[in-house]
Amino acid sequence: MATAQYRTLLEQIVHEGPWTVEETCRAYEVRAQQMHESATLSPRQLARWMRGDVGQARPVAQRVAEAFWGHRFEVLLGSPHELSEFERHSGTAAPGPSVDVESLEAAAVMAAHESFEHAARIAGTVDSDDISLLQESVLELARGYQTKPPLQLLTEARHIRNVAYLLLDKTRRPAQTSELYQVAGQACGLLSVVAFDLARWDAAEEQARSARTYAELIGDADLETWSRGTQALIANWRRQSRRAIDLIASSVDDAPAGVSTARLRAIEARAWAELGRPDQVKESLRLADVEMEQARYNELYGASGGEFGWGPSRHAACAGTALLTVGQGETAVTRISDAISLVPEDPLGGLAPARAQVDLAAAELVAGRFDASVDALDSVWTIPASHRRRGITGRMDQLAHRLVGRDWRDSPQAVELRDQIEVFNAEAAFRLALPSA
Structure with a gap:
């Protein structure tokens, strides 16, 4: 399609990209979450932007839009131009940090969750296959926990729990009720760990108590013990x-x-x-x-x-x-x-090997081996900010505290390491407020 038929560059990018308007809005909101910005985008609002009819767009919305599509906001609302192959394929305006593979996957997962929850809501009965899917999902989420950032885990665990709630309202069969209580308890357990990773202690405690309650209801001694240990x-x-x-x-x-x-x-x-x-x-x-x-x-x-x-x-x-x-x-x-x-x-x-590496660095420091301590941290510095859980940053804080002790306080290398830890922790994603679960 000729660029002249588009009113704005944004309209061109959206129409020639691989996503629908609804999918684009979901991906935009995922990008906002990754940036820790409070910004949403509805199909109606996007349609206005595509026409160039913006009015008073909030600065936060403009910041996310610029990161998402890779152009200044005024350029997005300006004249279209010939798109590169990357722009045409990805739906973004520039490579790099705008919409990465993680964003695409998160948008697809969000869409699947919406479909599953709606189907569960309108179904007249509880299908045993749906319960089996939830059981498999909670196990898969537990196994892949360390590979995903906490905010994504929050979304997925919450989805599993909410579908379990929906299905519990639709069945009175004891066997199904027991299975769903177990899924709900396991999902609450994972939500407790997510809240822990985000240093939201009250939320973590509440979710762990909920997990324990469900475990007690169905006599799941393993889950009950796990929940008590988590508390x-x-x-x-x-x-x-x-x-x-x-x-x-x-x-x-x-x-x-x-x-x-x-x-x-x-x-x-x-x-x-x-x-x-x-x-x-x-x-x-x-x-x-x-x-x-x-x-x-x-x-x-x-x-x-x-x-x-x-x-x-x-x-x-x-x-x-x-x-x-x-x-x-x-x-x-x-x-x-x-x-x-x-x-x-x-x-x-x-x-989580990274936690062990930080502890190893601290142990080497206690043993008096500064260089070995620094070496132990090599793989830790590469952890993306969105994956820096409390178990990691809390340990890094403790390591920094050891570096101000008598043995190291006058060491230029120790001062440099403390500064590096401070920057590392300041970038951590979980410093922001935890959404309600």
Whole structure:
């Protein structure tokens, strides 16, 4: 189509791109989320922009539009021109950070969620295939947790939970009700971890309690134990370590043997470490190691469960964190190094290697090896800002705090590393408000 038939460059880009107007609006809003801007775009508003009829477009809307389409806003509303092959294929005005593959995938996922939720809403009965799809989806999300940014995980886990709610309203069959409560509980569990990763402690606690309630309703001991352990982990990060220990004590006797109990004991060790009790740390880790030795993994909560999993790598990393906290640098280096080396053999055990790398850097620092500490961080600096979870940035803050200690405060290299950590954390995506879930 000749460019003269278009009124604006924006109209040309949209019409010659691969998306419908509705898909373009969804992708625009995804881009706004990635930029942490509060901007929406309706098909009607986009149509006005395409005509050049803008009126008083908000500055935030213009900023997102410029990042999304790759031109200044006034250029988008100006005369069309010959589009490059990239522009014609992608629907954007320039390569680079405008609309990346992640944005395209997120728009497709959003569209699929809308279709599934609408179908669930209008269906007269509950199809067992829909329940199976939800069960598969929550497991897939748990397994792929570390590969997605928290805000995307928030959207997907919330979708799974909401569809489970819709279907629960449509069935009275006990078997279906039990399955849906389990899905809802698992989704709330993942939402709890997302809120934790965004440092939204109250939201994390509420979601963990909800997960535990659903687990109690259906007698899912593994999910109940996992939820209680997550509550304890949240409490420990909130500097409520005594409460964390109480939560563990109230559930450990009823927890399934093996990985579920091992996780509780490892979290308990970290709480004792925060309280400065190395003797109790040693005993909790001993009990945790005994449970891991006799572990029998089940499908979701064992080594195949991703974020729900507790494989050997994650177990060793958690032990290393506890030892690091009580100042046992050499022993911590050994356990954390073991954890990192186990990752290839334990791909679904739930360990986020970046967290272990930060802990390794801190342990090397405690052991007096600054250069080894710097080397341990090599892979951490490349983490995209949107993936920098609280478990990473919180550890980086702790590492920075160690760098102001007596041994390093006058070191120019330490000062430079502290500055680098400050910039790294300042860029983290989770600094923004968490949307309601």
